[in-house]
Amino acid sequence: MLSTYLTVLSEPSDREKFERIYHAYKDMMFRAAMKNVNNPSLAEEIVQDSFLKILKNLSKFPRPVCKETAHLIVIIVRNASYDCLRREKPGSTVPLDSEREEAASVNLPDITEALLGGVENIVEMINEIDKIYSDVLMLKYLYGYSNAEISELLGISSKAAEMRLYRARLILKKKLKENGYEIE
Amino acid sequence: MRLSEQVNERLWDSLLSEILKENRRAELAELEAFDASDGILHEFSSEFEKNVRRIRRKFAVKSSLEKVPAAVYKSVATAAAILGIAFAALLTQPKVYAAVGDVIRNVFSDHDSYSYRGEAPKEAFKDNIRPGYMPDGYELYSVIYGGSMATLTYKNEDEEIAIFKYGIAALSSVSIDNERxxxxxxERNGKTYFIYEAEETGDRSSVIWYSGEYIYDITAQFDRDELVKIAESVRE
Incomplete structure (x- = not known):
């Protein structure tokens, strides 16, 4: 009975928002999960996990149906797929987050020099970064989320989010160096 | 002129943001194209729909608790605490606890859980365990080996799925919805099969059994006799 009363008190706009997200993206989420695991029952598990994460982070979706929401959901599903693959196949090649390493700051080279090599090259380098790392770059630089918010969205620890961000910048820096950019 | 570290950092942030915007556009376009080329909508299993309903319900209660004014929350919490003393045991403890050999079955209000108190086998995993019988039309679709469990998915032409799992009992615990x-x-040939037959049409039923130091589980939209027939056909 208590839960019945409490349910009545819950915010209807949140429920409506969730319903809209659910119906608009359920199929897209399944397809995105299938791309990663190619197994319908696992893909359904991933979609469920992703909906749980969406519910926990509903305030981060100001508009339920728009391209930003769609993209955030794709990132959530992709990361839920990595978690699932880790659970199902401990020996798989999905990168693991080590919380023992220290995430130092990574200074990127002088941008004016980097731009002399052409923006296309930098675009290409970013495209080559593993999705598990480029996703945190997206969340940080495109959506402006803090490490704590990234950890909530992806269901990882704040330290793991910080570590992924550090590695993403480190990989970019290495790629720039490999491509002849001057790095101190 | 050399840029200051802060300016350089801000410019990199802007550049990364613009590049990532482009990446987002490309990724969404790719997904749309994939949608268009496929055209087939996945029919989600009833188990999926049920789990999402459950997630919604849990969230509704949780979000309500967060929104209740402090005074109301305090009085509700007090009342709940008083009632809680009486009901805590029911909520946190199993209603029934049963042990058959090394197998422990706990019956909670909304689920049953199984665990095993025996030793883990010396051999890490058994390979090539398969059901010798599957209903007509079901073919092996995928095999996934986890740390202590293997999951074999069978599928028929109508995309109906049967899941057979087995694993090391000491390292695996299983929970099953007992509400629906x-x-x-x-009992067959010295083995105890625990069958959970779905009450609602479209829901999946399951059978669980232990043999040696291993646990087995089959989940599908089959009736009790069919599940036992498959279970008995498993070659260990």
């Missing part, structure tokens, strides 16, 4: 499933125990 009727549990029956069936």
């Amino acid at each position: 499933h009727e549990c029956k125990e069936v």
Whole structure:
């Protein structure tokens, strides 16, 4: 009975928002999960996990149906797929987050020099970064989320989010160096 | 002129943001194209729909608790605490605890859980364990080996799925919804099969059994007899 009363008190706009997200993206989420695991029952598990994460982070979706929401959901599903693959196949090649390493700051080279090599090259380098790392770059630089918010969205620890961000910048820096950019 | 570290950092942030915007556009376009080329909508299993309903319900209660004004919350919390003393044991403890050999079955209000108190086998994993019988049309679709469990998915032409899992009992515990499933125990050839038959049409039923130091589980939209027939056909 208590839960019945409490349910009545819950915010209807949140429920409506969730319903809209659910119906608009359920199929897209399944397809995105299938791309990663190619197994319908696992893909359904991933979609469920992703909906749980969406519910926990509903305030981060100001508009339920728009391209930003769609993209955030794709990132959530992709990361839920990595978690699932880790659970199902401990020996798989999905990168693991080590919380023992220290995430130092990574200074990127002088941008004016980097731009002399052409923006296309930098675009290409970013495209080559593993999705598990480029996703945190997206969340940080495109959506402006803090490490704590990234950890909530992806269901990882704040330290793991910080570590992924550090590695993403480190990989970019290495790629720039490999491509002849001057790095101190 | 050399840029200051802060300016350089801000410019990199802007550049990364613009590049990532482009990446987002490309990724969404790719997904749309994939949608268009496919055209087939996935029919989600009833188990999926049920789990999402459950997630919604849990969230509704949780979000309500967060929104209740402090005074109301305090009085509700007090009342709940008083009632909680009486009901805590029911909520946190199993209603029934049963141990058959090394197998422990706990019956909670909304689920049953199984665990194993025996030793883990010396051999890490058994390979090539398969059911010798599957209903017509079901073919092996995928095999995934986890740390202590293997999951074999069978699928028929109508995309109906049957899942067979087995693993090391000491390292695996299993929970099964008992709210919409009727549990029956069936004894055959010295083995106890725990069958959870779905009460609602479209829901999946399950059978669980232990043999040696291993646990087995089959989940599908089959009736009790069919589940036992598959279970008995498993070659260990």
